[in-house]
Amino acid sequence: MQSTRLQKATIESLQSKDEAETLRLRCSGDWTIDTLHDAPDALNKIANTSRNISIVWDVSDTGRVDSAGMLLFIRTSALLKKNNCSLQVVGTTSEQEKLYALLQKYSPEHSELKPAFFSRLVTPFDRIGRNFIAFLANLRDFLAFTGENFVNLLHAIVQPRSIRYNAIVKNIEEAGVRALPIVTLTSFLIGVVIAYQGAVQLEKFGANIFIVDMIALSVTRELSPLITAIVVAGRTGSSYTAQLGVMKITEEIDAMRTMGFDPHRFLVLPRIIALIIALPLMIFFADIIGIGAGMFISHVHLNLSYPEFIHRLQNVLTVKHVWVGIGKGPFFAWLIATVGCFHGFQVSKNTESIGRYTTISVVNAIFLVIACDALFSVFFTELGI
Amino acid sequence: MNDTIITVSDLVTRFGDNVIHEGVNLTVRRGEIYGLLGGSGSGKSTLLKQIIMLLRPASGKITLLGHDLMTISRKDAASLRHHWGVLFQGGALYSSLTVAQNVGIKLREYTDLPEDMIEDLIQMKISMVGLPPTAAALYPAELSGGMTKRAALARALAMDPQLLFLDEPTSGLDPIGAEAFDKLLIELRDILSLTVVMVTHDLDTIWTIVDRFAVLGDKKVIAEGTLHEVLQTPHPIVGQFFGGPRGQIRSRDGK
Numbered sequence: 281m282q283s284t285r286l287q288k289a290t291i292e293s294l295q296s297k298d299e300a301e302t303l304r305l306r307c308s309g310d311w312t313i314d315t316l317h318d319a320p321d322a323l324n325k326i327a328n329t330s331r332n333i334s335i336v337w338d339v340s341d342t343g344r345v346d347s348a349g350m351l352l353f354i355r356t357s358a359l360l361k362k363n364n365c366s367l368q369v370v371g372t373t374s375e376q377e378k379l380y381a382l383l384q385k386y387s388p389e390h391s392e393l394k395p396a397f398f399s400r401l402v403t404p405f406d407r408i409g410r411n412f413i414a415f416l417a418n419l420r421d422f423l424a425f426t427g428e429n430f431v432n433l434l435h436a437i438v439q440p441r442s443i444r445y446n447a448i449v450k451n452i453e454e455a456g457v458r459a460l461p462i463v464t465l466t467s468f469l470i471g472v473v474i475a476y477q478g479a480v481q482l483e484k485f486g487a488n489i490f491i492v493d494m495i496a497l498s499v500t501r502e503l504s505p506l507i508t509a510i511v512v513a514g515r516t517g518s519s520y521t522a523q524l525g526v527m528k529i530t531e532e533i534d535a536m537r538t539m540g541f542d543p544h545r546f547l548v549l550p551r552i553i554a555l556i557i558a559l560p561l562m563i564f565f566a567d568i569i570g571i572g573a574g575m576f577i578s579h580v581h582l583n584l585s586y587p588e589f590i591h592r593l594q595n596v597l598t599v600k601h602v603w604v605g606i607g608k609g610p611f612f613a614w615l616i617a618t619v620g621c622f623h624g625f626q627v628s629k630n631t632e633s634i635g636r637y638t639t640i641s642v643v644n645a646i647f648l649v650i651a652c653d654a655l656f657s658v659f660f661t662e663l664g665i
Numbered sequence: 666m667n668d669t670i671i672t673v674s675d676l677v678t679r680f681g682d683n684v685i686h687e688g689v690n691l692t693v694r695r696g697e698i699y700g701l702l703g704g705s706g707s708g709k710s711t712l713l714k715q716i717i718m719l720l721r722p723a724s725g726k727i728t729l730l731g732h733d734l735m736t737i738s739r740k741d742a743a744s745l746r747h748h749w750g751v752l753f754q755g756g757a758l759y760s761s762l763t764v765a766q767n768v769g770i771k772l773r774e775y776t777d778l779p780e781d782m783i784e785d786l787i788q789m790k791i792s793m794v795g796l797p798p799t800a801a802a803l804y805p806a807e808l809s810g811g812m813t814k815r816a817a818l819a820r821a822l823a824m825d826p827q828l829l830f831l832d833e834p835t836s837g838l839d840p841i842g843a844e845a846f847d848k849l850l851i852e853l854r855d856i857l858s859l860t861v862v863m864v865t866h867d868l869d870t871i872w873t874i875v876d877r878f879a880v881l882g883d884k885k886v887i888a889e890g891t892l893h894e895v896l897q898t899p900h901p902i903v904g905q906f907f908g909g910p911r912g913q914i915r916s917r918d919g920k
């Protein structure tokens with residue numbers, strides 16, 4: 281950068297013979313950010329070991345001085361003053377004096393504010409308390425959000441014309457249709473896994489035909505709703521958070537509010553409704569793929585022909601089981617979409633928080649889906665469905 | 666010592682079919698505050714980005730401190746980047762770091778100064794740009810627009826650069842803040858022999874602190890020089906700039 285090469289900053293101390301109480305310092309080279317190297321240490325040592333003496337500091341040989349170099353001078357002279365040394369500086373240039381005056385004006389005052397021992401002991405409890413309060417506040421916000429959302433839903437039902445049908449259709453395409461490939465792949469693999477795991481066990485008993493019961497019931501009742509919901513939470517829940525978060529950062533949401541467009545009506549409700557419509561359909565689709573995959577593996581691995589499989593399927597898979605699985609869909613969809621949108625609105629003004637809230641949104645959505653599924657299991661078992 | 670710091674010659678910039686510059690020529694001398702002026706879309710910021718090696722021109726030559734930017738080696742480029750200061754229009758503070766960390770990032774990365782000195786330097790720069798000491802611990806998201814600009818300036822000044830690039834430094838500052846900013850810039854220029862290149866719309870800034878400037882228009886530099894020299898240029902764009910009501914108030918009051 282500099283057209284001339286900078287010299288390393290050096291400092292020399294000369295003890296003059298005639299006066300034992302005088303220390304002569306002479307510095308040379310460039311005193312800049314890049315050239316100071318060990319000068320701070322050397323000066324520190326000199327300043328710390330000098331007591332009650334007078335010091336003559338010759339700076340006439342210094343080249344370029346920047347604020348780091350001048351700061352070093354300021355710090356050292358302060359330290360010397362504290363140690364009762366008198367300082368006389370010779371050979372300064374007017375530029376150096378100007379820089380000194382400028383930096384002296386802005387020099388930071390040192391006020392050491394370290395937390396006391398007691399308060400450091402209390403810190404962990406303080407943090408636990410703060411986190412708990414933050415959790416409660418978060419819960420309150422979520423309830424407020426769902427409440428506001430519900431009011432908007434009621435409003436939409438009373439006035440169906442205010443519903444944004446276009447946005448709903450667009451969201452169904454985005455969250456449902458576009459997700460079909462990945463749902464197909466995952467549910468196919470789930471079917472394969474179940475069939476393989478079951479086939480090995482059932483073959484031992486020669487009970488090959490029961491593979492159908494196993495696949496049909498586990499896929500329709502539990503696996504396809506759960507797996508589809510998890511895929512959707514990862515795919516759509518996160519994108520809801522990110523989309524709304526970006527709109528929050530770019531102040532689009534504030535702009536909508538000032539124009540009288542309620543973001544709940546325009547952004548949140550269409551997303552929730554779209555997912556509530558799309559997820560059950562996707563679960564039904566996943567059922568078909570999963571059972572199909574199981575049928576294929578049974579054919580390959582257990583020599584169970586397709587007609588046999590289908591015949592057995594008609595006997596064991598009553599429509600009730602399919603409805604149980606699909607019925608979970610709207611609940612999962614509501615959870616995923618609400619959590620996704622809620623966290624999207626929580627994004628604050630910096631870009632980093634989009635990433636953070638997207639992660640939180642996916643983790644929360646998946647957790648809630650699984651918790652909700654467990655609740656359904658208990659519920660259906662108690663009811664004997 | 667060479668007196669010219671930046672030379673741009675016959676610069677051509679194209680984005681697809683859209684020609685932004687068609688033969689731009691300018692020179693920046695050591696120790697001056699140089700302004701790039703022009704209407705929206707005249708390619709001021711693009712030109713600045715090319716000078717600081719963020720964009721590559723389609724053709725032409727940019728020489729910075731004797732290095733030809735079209736053929737510069739990685740090592741020279743790195744050294745240039747260590748030592749200049751750049752202030753972006755929106756601040757471009759790293760949002761995951763506090764103001765103090767933002768200001769100190771180059772000091773920590775590129776120097777071997779002891780930590781307590783780095784902290785003092787950071788505090789000094791922060792108060793130098795007119796931020797309260799408490800701002801040091803804040804994150805960029807917690808700053809107001811003017812504070813963001815000041816923090817970004819503190820970051821640009823952290824390494825005591827010889828060369829400072831400012832993209833609309835006073836836009837978004839209140840008049841008092843803008844004036845203090847101008848004063849600080851002149852003070853620093855005098856003491857640290859700083860060379861400043863700034864993109865600006867602010868007529869006040871041009872009147873008070875800019876030594877020489879170039880007016881961009883019609884894909885070229887239509888006038889370059891001191892205010893007096895530029896005002897002599899008969900080009901209509903210059904007339905629009907300084908002949909409008911805002912410009913006239915200024916010229917009536919004089920410098």
